[in-house]
Amino acid sequence: MADRLTQLQDSVDQIATQFFSALRYVSTHHDAEPVGSEARMVDEGRTVDSPEVFEAAMNELARDLIVKSKQIEYLVTTLPGIGVSEDEQHQRLRYLEERLKEAEAERVASVREKERAREKLEEVIVNLRRV
């Protein structure tokens, strides 16, 4: 999964694509109205949807746009580290680095302790077998 910022940028790109496809749908699927007494214009290159289908499709496109817009707003409000200044981040990083060094030293010591305990146990077992 991409990080929040990439998700946000993808959503922005997607909404732009949706703008395009919405307009394109309207321009390629709309019906023509006769003007005055002229005959109804017929465009062979266009698929005309029935009024109900056209209306439903437009509703859906509009709803999708709103949903996408809401999604963008949600992603914006959940950006990581909002309200944390750069200095605070640097401080936290330094603090964490110190803690990590300590923890690592402790870990190495504990591994050594474990190794010693294992040796002791091994010794006892070997002695037992010898007796």
Add this chain to the structure above:
Amino acid sequence: MADSNQGPISTFPDPPPFYTHFTPSNQATLRAHRSTLGLSASAPIPASSLPADSPLQYLLPPPPPLPENYWSFAEHWTSPERHPSLEEFGIQRLYSTEDEDEVAGANRVVELRRLSKSLLLSFLELVGVMGVNPEEYHVKTADIQTILFNMHHLINQYRPHQARETLCLMMEDQLQRTRKETEENRAAVRRVEEALLGVEFMARTVKQGEQLDRPFSMESKEEKALEKAKLKDAQGWHLIMDSTQ
């Protein structure tokens, strides 16, 4: 270069041909040259101190790029590195900022939300314009384009911040993992020590029991030792079974 067309196409260009001069012997010569000049290990060697046609010239680091900007892999870079502002691309900036480079975190959220609202509104206007006067579309599409550029710019400016934040989270994660491992190791040590204490205790009881049972049976020393060994052996095997579970 007939065969260069047939060879596999690599993602990156070949290294410059002078990389072959970076041999251990050349580096040793350069070190010797440095010490004859009496320079410390970090001080740069002046290029004029080497003969101009010497391959050692290639081993000297090139001068740093000139300030302002430079090109690398067909990309333009500024030196020192920074995020170019929108104005440099000739795009109108739609958000307000007190500081030229950085928009504060909370402010950025407000600005991004405002931009996303404007984006939707601009689209609505575009649809309206298309319905009334389709020839005029370019005014609105230009608006939408500017808003999109602004949004992307704001988001990209935020990336270093997010990178630091992610690093913080990763470090916290690692800290927890390390502490957990330490804890587990210590628990294992404790278990082993407890088991050893148990064995010792048992061994002592057995010994005492033997002494009480047959305090005078000195003649059966060998037998006693054998029994003790058997007992200890059995306990030992139990212990092994316990510890391997």
